[in-house]
Amino acid sequence: MSRLVPGLRKAAPQFVCLAMILFFNWLAFPGFFDLRIQDGRLFGSLVDVLNRGAPVAILAVGMTAVIASKGVDLSVGAVMAMAGAVAATMTVSGHPLLVVLLSALAVGVACGLLNGLLVAVLELQPIVATLILMVAGRGIAQLITKGVIVTFNDPGLIFVGTGSFLGLPMPVILAAALAIFAVAVVRRTALGLLIESTGVNRSASTYAGINSRLLMVMIYAFSGFCAALAGVIAAADIRGADANNAGLWLELDAILAVVIGGTSLLGGRFSILMSVLGAIIIQAMNTGILTSGFPPEYNLVVKACVIIMILLAQSVSLGAAGWLPRRVPAAKSKEA
Amino acid sequence: MSNPDLLTASDIRKSFVGFKALDGVDFSVRAGEIHALLGENGAGKSTLIKVLTGVLKPDSGVIELKGSQIAVRDTLHAQQLGIGTVYQEVNLLPNLTVAENLYIGRQPKRFGLVDTRTMQKQARALLADYDIDIDVGAELSSFSVAVQQLVAIARAVDMSGSVLILDEPTASLDRHEVELLFGVLRKLRDRGLGIVFITHFLDQVYAISDRITVLRNGRLVGTRETASLPRVELVSMMLGRTLAAATGHGRRDTLPQSSRQIAFSNFGLNRSLAPFDMTIHAGEVVGIAGLLGSGRTETARLMFGIDLADAGTVTIDGKPVRIASPRDAVRLGFGLCPEDRKADGIIGDLSVRENIALALQARRGWYRRMSTRDQTELAHRFVKALDIRTTDVEKPVKLLSGGNQQKVILARWLATSPRFLILDEPTRGIDVGAHAEIIELINKLCDEGLALLVISSELEEIVAYSTRVRILRDGVHVGELVGAEISTGSIMQAIAADQGGVK
Numbered sequence: 001m002s003r004l005v006p007g008l009r010k011a012a013p014q015f016v017c018l019a020m021i022l023f024f025n026w027l028a029f030p031g032f033f034d035l036r037i038q039d040g041r042l043f044g045s046l047v048d049v050l051n052r053g054a055p056v057a058i059l060a061v062g063m064t065a066v067i068a069s070k071g072v073d074l075s076v077g078a079v080m081a082m083a084g085a086v087a088a089t090m091t092v093s094g095h096p097l098l099v100v101l102l103s104a105l106a107v108g109v110a111c112g113l114l115n116g117l118l119v120a121v122l123e124l125q126p127i128v129a130t131l132i133l134m135v136a137g138r139g140i141a142q143l144i145t146k147g148v149i150v151t152f153n154d155p156g157l158i159f160v161g162t163g164s165f166l167g168l169p170m171p172v173i174l175a176a177a178l179a180i181f182a183v184a185v186v187r188r189t190a191l192g193l194l195i196e197s198t199g200v201n202r203s204a205s206t207y208a209g210i211n212s213r214l215l216m217v218m219i220y221a222f223s224g225f226c227a228a229l230a231g232v233i234a235a236a237d238i239r240g241a242d243a244n245n246a247g248l249w250l251e252l253d254a255i256l257a258v259v260i261g262g263t264s265l266l267g268g269r270f271s272i273l274m275s276v277l278g279a280i281i282i283q284a285m286n287t288g289i290l291t292s293g294f295p296p297e298y299n300l301v302v303k304a305c306v307i308i309m310i311l312l313a314q315s316v317s318l319g320a321a322g323w324l325p326r327r328v329p330a331a332k333s334k335e336a
Numbered sequence: 337m338s339n340p341d342l343l344t345a346s347d348i349r350k351s352f353v354g355f356k357a358l359d360g361v362d363f364s365v366r367a368g369e370i371h372a373l374l375g376e377n378g379a380g381k382s383t384l385i386k387v388l389t390g391v392l393k394p395d396s397g398v399i400e401l402k403g404s405q406i407a408v409r410d411t412l413h414a415q416q417l418g419i420g421t422v423y424q425e426v427n428l429l430p431n432l433t434v435a436e437n438l439y440i441g442r443q444p445k446r447f448g449l450v451d452t453r454t455m456q457k458q459a460r461a462l463l464a465d466y467d468i469d470i471d472v473g474a475e476l477s478s479f480s481v482a483v484q485q486l487v488a489i490a491r492a493v494d495m496s497g498s499v500l501i502l503d504e505p506t507a508s509l510d511r512h513e514v515e516l517l518f519g520v521l522r523k524l525r526d527r528g529l530g531i532v533f534i535t536h537f538l539d540q541v542y543a544i545s546d547r548i549t550v551l552r553n554g555r556l557v558g559t560r561e562t563a564s565l566p567r568v569e570l571v572s573m574m575l576g577r578t579l580a581a582a583t584g585h586g587r588r589d590t591l592p593q594s595s596r597q598i599a600f601s602n603f604g605l606n607r608s609l610a611p612f613d614m615t616i617h618a619g620e621v622v623g624i625a626g627l628l629g630s631g632r633t634e635t636a637r638l639m640f641g642i643d644l645a646d647a648g649t650v651t652i653d654g655k656p657v658r659i660a661s662p663r664d665a666v667r668l669g670f671g672l673c674p675e676d677r678k679a680d681g682i683i684g685d686l687s688v689r690e691n692i693a694l695a696l697q698a699r700r701g702w703y704r705r706m707s708t709r710d711q712t713e714l715a716h717r718f719v720k721a722l723d724i725r726t727t728d729v730e731k732p733v734k735l736l737s738g739g740n741q742q743k744v745i746l747a748r749w750l751a752t753s754p755r756f757l758i759l760d761e762p763t764r765g766i767d768v769g770a771h772a773e774i775i776e777l778i779n780k781l782c783d784e785g786l787a788l789l790v791i792s793s794e795l796e797e798i799v800a801y802s803t804r805v806r807i808l809r810d811g812v813h814v815g816e817l818v819g820a821e822i823s824t825g826s827i828m829q830a831i832a833a834d835q836g837g838v839k
Contacts, residue, residue: 190697190705193686197694200685207642207680208748209666209698268685 013313014260014277021284021306028292041164045287047172053283054171055080055230055247059254060261060275061175061182062226065219067258070199070267071119071126073220076227076254078137079111080247083228084235085144088152097156105228111137112224116217134251141243151240161236171233178229179276182222186272195219199267257282260310281310340403342367342530343388343419343499348397350383357383358394359554365499365530370521372545372562373534374574376628376793379551381534385501388532389421390414402498420492421501428488430477435459437476438491462490466520482513486520493524500524501532506540510607518544536629537810538567538832552576567832574627575795575828596653598756598787600639603648609634611648612813614806616756616787621778623798624791625827626808632791633675635808636758639789640672641665652755666699668756671749673742675760675791681745684734688726689715691733691744696751718747723773739770746777756787763797775800795824807831 025045026032035044059076066073087104095103111133118129152158163170186192197205198212206212230250235241259265260281261274285306289299344364350357358380365371375381386392388399390408399406401417408414411421428437435456436443444454459472466486476484485505493500502521506514521531521544533545541548541562548565550557550573557573596618604611609631616622624632637643641659650657652668659665662672674680683691693711700706706714715729722743726736733744742762749757759778763771778801782788792798798805805817807830815830 188705190700190702193690193694193697193705194702197683197686197690200683201679203680204674204683205694205698207640207662207672207674208695209663210694211661211663 010262011274011277013310014262014274014281017306017310017313018277018281018284021281021288025284025288025291028288028294032291037167040167041169042167045291047169049280049284049287050172050175051169052287053279054169054175055234056250056253056257056282057175057276057279058178058226058230058233059250060257060279061179061272062223063251063254063258064261064263064270064272064275065182065186065195066126066223067255067263067265068195068199068267068270069216069219070202071216071220072130072255072265073112073115073223073227074127074130074251075111075115075133075137076223076230077247077249077251078134078141079108079224079227080231080234080250081141081241081243082111082137082144083108083231084241084246085141085150085243087157087232087235088150088241089144091152091154091157092150097154100154100157101160101232104232105225108224108226108228108231109221110224111227112221113217115224116220119220120213120216138243141241141246145241145243147243149240149242153239157232157236158239159236161233161238171237174229174233175276178226179272183272192270196268196270199270253279253282256307260307340367341365341400342402344398344400345384345388346398346400348384348387348399349395350387350392351395356554358387361397361551361554361556363388363549363556363559365532366547367498367530368525368528369546370525370531370533370544372541372548373532373551374541374548374570375551375557376574379574380554381551382503383554384551385421385503385532385534388414389419389501415492415496418496418498419501420496420499421503422485422488422492422505423503428476428484428491430475430484432476433473434463434470434476434479434487435472437487438462438472438494442495462494463487466490466523480513482509482516485509485517489517489520489524493529497529499530499532501534503534504536505533506535506537514540536627538570538627539810541570542567550574568829571627571828571832575793596755596785596787599651601649601651603638603645603650605634605638605643606646608811609638610812611646614813616789618755618787619782619785620803621782621788621790621801623802623805623822624789624808625795625798625805626831628793629810630808630831631811631813632808633760634811635813636672636674636760636789636791639665640670640758642672663698666695666752669752669754670756670758671695671752671754672758673745673749673760673762675764677738677741677745677765682733682741685732687730688719688724688733688736688744689729692718692729692747692751695748699752714751715747718751722747722750722777737770739766739774742766742770742774746774750781754786757781757789759788759790761791761793763792763794795827798822798827799824809833 022032029045032045035042035046063073063076083104086107087100090100090103115130115133118124118132119126160170165173186195194210194215198210198215202212231247234246257278258275260278261271263270263275285303286299289302290296294302341364346362348358348361361380361384363384373381373384383392387394388408390410390413399408406417408417429440432440438459439455443450444458445451446454456472463470463472468483468486470479470483476487489500505517509517525531535541545562547559548562548570549559550570552574597615599615601613602611614622624635626632634643638645641661641664644660650659657668659668683694689711692715693706697706712729718724719726719729724740724743724747726740733741736744762774766774775797778788778790782801790798790801799822802822803819805822805827806813807815807817807827809831814833817826817830
């Protein structure tokens with residue numbers, strides 16, 4: 001409990017921000033908080049926010065680990081398209097659901113391994129290394145779908161995107177399960193410490209006996225897995241694989257979610273749950289702008305303003321807590 | 337030798353915030369001489385060069401060229417005045433041709449366009465002076481570093497032509513290339529140039545220089561004729577110890593004959609380190625002494641698996657082992673406190689607790705996490721044992737002072753109960769109090785049966801804790817002092833010895 005309180009205090013700007021966005025959403029659309037149960041399933045704008053935000057939240061879980069290791073994964077949007085394309089074409093050609101899902105996820109892991117090899121073994125800069133798949137991946141996805149939108153009617157696969165479990169939409173369940181699983185793995189084992197350590201100072205971490213190369217390959221593979229899961233959900237949601245548009249620009253939303261969640265792009269300390277919260281904030285904003293009847297042209301501008309405000313609020317609160325670099329010299333002189 | 341002074345700098349002072357980089361230094365170069373400028377790290381060599389070439393403005397002092405006072409505005413102005421500089425890292429453009437590099441900024445023109453043919457003809461003629469016959473139309477990067485270095489010298493001499501300053505030009509050259517370079521330098525000297533030559537290699541100093549100036553801690557120690565300056569005296573000038581004052585002996589006269597030993601044999605790394613053998617017993621401290629660039633840190637990196645030895649074997653207690661990465665070394669119970677604490681040692685943003693637990697956790701594997709309580713307990717134990725001054729073990733380690741950061745890294749290794757610790761300059765940049773504590777700790781660990789290898793530039797320090805001292809010179813392990821032989825004097829003599837002076 002004593003450990004939870006400072007954690008909550010650190011998360012205060014994000015929670016305040018989410019509350020404000022929800023409040024504005026309610027002003028613009030009074031039915032925003034209404035929830036109703038129909039056919040054993042929860043409906044309402046709030047559920048909608050979670051449901052629509054699930055793919056980005058899933059991407060953000062993987063992206064958090066990557067960014068904590070001082071990297072970035074630009075390829076997740078393209079990997080979504082590839083995984084969706086694989087799932088759709090395999091379903092159409094009659095493979096069983098389990099094979100389809102495993103194949104799609106395996107494609108994501110393979111892409112992640114490639115990124116990891118480029119970054120950790122060949123020591124390419126992450127932004128360049130993952131740019132390769134960001135561009136090539138979408139091309140490969142189009143090759144898989146032969147340039148058309150592959151539609152399918154397999155109820156099993158569709159269930160992944162539109163079904164429900166315990167009254168909640170499947171994407172929400174999957175995102176929550178993934179996030180809880182990831183948090184458990186990094187915090188119940190030493191992975192979290194090793195990732196943070198490698199992100200802050202890879203050289204020193206290697207000297208301390210951490211296999212930083214393998215660790216980074218695994219991190220990128222995990223990000224690829226998350227991207228593939230998001231891709232399958234996105235494809236199942238629209239019952240088809242659109243190689244051109246699936247996951248388009250979502251890598252940027254995922255990075256944004258991580259940054260809003262408070263993980264520094266310079267690597268080090270990270271929080272997966274806060275990144276998921278960041279993804280929810282982004283989606284709450286998107287949904288709010290759409291339901292408020294604002295002309296859609298204003299969407300991106302409003303979004304940009306809100307994001308600037310969140311980041312400012314964050315940096316002020318971090319500065320007050322003594323986390324900003326400019327505070328360091330003062331603290332140092334005190335020490336000496 | 338009675339040549340007039342070409343370039344004279346007198347009473348040069350330069351200080352940076354709260355720190356005197358140059359404190360009343362006099363320096364002069366004569367026409368037709370090669371003048372070696374020596375000093376350990378931080379002695380003020382590069383500051384002096386920067387003042388002479390106009391990169392920095394001196395706070396006070398007079399610089400005269402050929403008898404008339406000059407005020408160097410910037411490097412371009414220095415070149416126009418006749419002072420050319422060639423840096424250690426060749427500062428030419430590798431993607432341009434040799435001829436373009438020689439004439440960039442002053443290409444011969446015809447009708448307003450670069451006249452490539454004339455330029456290449458001139459370039460060939462210029463390089464012919466240096467007995468270099470290469471395709472001047474080829475890209476510079478297609479030639480060896482030695483040739484690039486010579487091209488840089490040719491350009492500097494051609495543009496400036498009275499004083500040539502060479503900042504560690506031989507650092508990345510092999511023996512043959514050094515000879516080639518020296519041939520050129522001798523030729524230039526005979527043409528009447530004044531050459532300033534900075535290096536760490538004493539053999540090279542004696543091979544080529546006419547006079548030697550030594551700086552230490554921003555002050556002039558002295559300028560001497562090379563021919564009349566014995567090596568031992570030169571080393572004592574550089575290190576600031578006089579032979580008369582050099583007393584004291586190893587803290588142990590008898591070698592512990594422990595059967596627990598780590599033996600490296602025939603370890604070496606291509607250009608930087610000649611193959612060496614070393615056996616370290618449990619309960620002894622092997623000191624490593626040598627000048628900067630003599631291969632001290634390279635030795636440590638090889639032993640810890642950061643660089644991979646070209647050949648050689650390691651055995652622990654007689655059993656052969658393989659060290660292909662720091663991870664292997666850590667598994668075998670090795671630890672390394674690196675020279676650059678900030679870049680390779682501490683994990684700045686993480687807490688004292690996490691920094692201390694890191695190596696132990698890495699060795700346990702990721703799936704066997706130490707609980708936060710165990711980590712805290714471990715951290716508290718070492719904070720107390722090593723007297724690490726921090727308000728809180730959760731404090732980011734980057735907020736601690738240098739000495740306490742060093743103790744945190746030591747604690748990280750001690751937590752793994754190591755058998756062998758390598759300490760590279762463990763007391764550099766640490767205040768006096770922590771300094772004494774770390775030396776005390778080294779002695780204590782040794783008594784407890786740890787094997788230690790300690791690299792240090794502080795000779796008194798090495799004398800104070802070493803049971804044996806390994807002497808390094810120019811990338812070669814040249815000798816070893818044992819027990820009563822160890823004193824600052826004998827170490828200096830060994831560093832300075834010509835060839836195989838000690839056993």
